[in-house]
Amino acid sequence: MSIRTERVASLIKEEIGGILIREFRGTSIGFTTVTDVTMTADLKIARVYFSVFGSEDVKKKTMAQLELQKAHIRQIVGSHVRIKFVPSLQFHLDETSDHAERINLLIKKIHDGSPP
Numbered sequence: 173m174s175i176r177t178e179r180v181a182s183l184i185k186e187e188i189g190g191i192l193i194r195e196f197r198g199t200s201i202g203f204t205t206v207t208d209v210t211m212t213a214d215l216k217i218a219r220v221y222f223s224v225f226g227s228e229d230v231k232k233k234t235m236a237q238l239e240l241q242k243a244h245i246r247q248i249v250g251s252h253v254r255i256k257f258v259p260s261l262q263f264h265l266d267e268t269s270d271h272a273e274r275i276n277l278l279i280k281k282i283h284d285g286s287p288p
Contacts (some may be wrong), residue, residue, distance in 0.1 A: 177213065180218075181211045181247050184209050184218050185220075187252050188209070188220055188261075191245055191248050195248070202231065203224065205225075206222050209221070212279050216259055217259055219262045222264075223265070223267070238263045246261050265278060
């Protein structure tokens with residue numbers, strides 16, 4: 173990834189994180205954190221990875237709500253970030269923390285079950 177794409181990705185990550193805090197507080201969206209943003213080389217598409225604290229139902233509702241509000245979020249990003257073209261947004265649920273938690277539980281079970 174070039175320096176420019178990294179900068180644009182960083183700006184978009186910061187802005188979308190702020191949007192989720194400001195615009196969607198108290199809605200059906202769960203506690204959401206933008207974990208990463210990757211850009212295509214032509215800066216036309218931004219893949220936004222996010223994690224949600226909560227059950228699977230909360231995660232599904234959050235994903236559905238973000239998909240519904242995608243155009244609105246893109247419009248806000250366009251008004252706050254000065255770039256020539258506002259990229260289209262693709263939201264992806266980042267389940268890395270869930271996998272890490274499962275691995276930690278398995279390791280704990282192994283250590284608890286082993287003789288001292």
